[in-house]
Amino acid sequence: MKNKAMVIKLNLIAAACENMGIGKGNNLPWRLRTELDYFTRMTSATVDKNKKNIVIMGRRTWDSLPNKFKPLSDRINCVLSRSDLDLKKYQDVHTFKSLEQCLEKIGNSEFRDRFETVWIIGGTNVYKESMESEQFYRLYLTKIFKHFDCDTFFPKIPDNLIEVRDPAVPEGTQKEKDVEFVYHVYENPNFKAL
Ligand SMILES: NC(=O)c1ccc[n+]([C@@H]2O[C@H](COP(=O)([O-])OP(=O)(O)OC[C@H]3O[C@@H](n4cnc5c(N)ncnc54)[C@H](OP(=O)(O)O)[C@@H]3O)[C@@H](O)[C@H]2O)c1
Known part of the structure; x- marks a missing residue:
């Protein structure tokens, strides 16, 4: 029988500009409050109020978070690093040496019954x-x-993804400070719930 770690659904969430840039100088290249609020809402919302979502991020994304937002609140934070990170001073923050190790752990350990959705929040390699x-x-x-100067980019998106609707996602063009953006949701047709 396949173990529970095999059925964890990975939901990725990212914002990219016209050149598919996502970051600059280990920060976001833009300041879009509405988009940040959307990120917070999507990654925090749970149906079961006794559960939290998991956010998985690379070490540089963790480093990029301002101290006052660290760890991301109301979410179980998982940070990937190949070195020995010590984040024990933070409550409910977990470090893993690989994505595989992280997924195995959250699918099989004490995590399993206390999370609802797994969100992958960057960066490029993750x-x-x-x-x-x-x-x-x-x-x-x-x-x-809009085009922003970036040094970090979203990786190539598979050609076969299918655009879907999610009732939690606002439709149409959003606008803030003369910057327009659209929230898209794409699904992997090869994903099989086992
Ligand atoms: N626009 C967006 O939606 C968005 C989202 C997230 C981040 N960002 C931006 O993107 C930039 C950060 O992203 P990034 O791509 O430079 O870095 P990142 O992916 O956040 O972090 C890279 C580091 O994570 C660790 N890591 C990555 N994959 C791993 C794996 N499979 N196993 C173990 N460790 C792994 C390594 O840490 P060690 O070096 O410690 O081994 C690696 O050096 C920032 O500018 C940030 O603001 C933008």
Whole structure:
């Protein structure tokens, strides 16, 4: 029988500008309050109020969070690093040496009964590995209709994804400070709930 870790659905969430840039100088290249609020709402919302969602991120994304937002509140934070990170001073923050190790742990340990949704929140390699995984379920991608100077980019998106609707996602063009953006949701047709 396949173990529970195999059925974890990976939901990716990212915002990218016209050149598919996602970051600059280990920060976001833009300041879009509405988009950040959307990120917080999507990654925090649970149906079961006794559960939290898991956010999985690379070490640089963790480093990029301002101290006052660290760890991301009301979510179980998982940070990937190949070195020995010590984040024990933070409550409910967990470190893993690989994505595989992380998924195995959250699917089989004490985590299993206390989380609802797994969100992959970047950066580049963590998105890439997640989209290559058979557990890749959805990509929530905000497309920003502007070019920003970036040094970090979203990886190549598989051609076969299908655009779907999620009632929690606002439709149509959003606008803030003259910057327009659209929330898209893409599903991996190869994902099989086992
Ligand atoms: N626009 C968006 O939606 C969005 C989302 C997230 C981040 N960002 C931006 O993107 C930038 C950060 O992303 P990034 O791609 O540079 O870095 P990142 O993926 O956040 O972090 C890279 C680090 O994570 C660790 N790591 C990555 N994959 C791993 C794996 N499979 N196993 C173990 N460790 C792994 C390694 O840490 P060690 O070096 O410690 O081994 C690696 O150096 C920032 O500018 C941030 O603001 C934007």
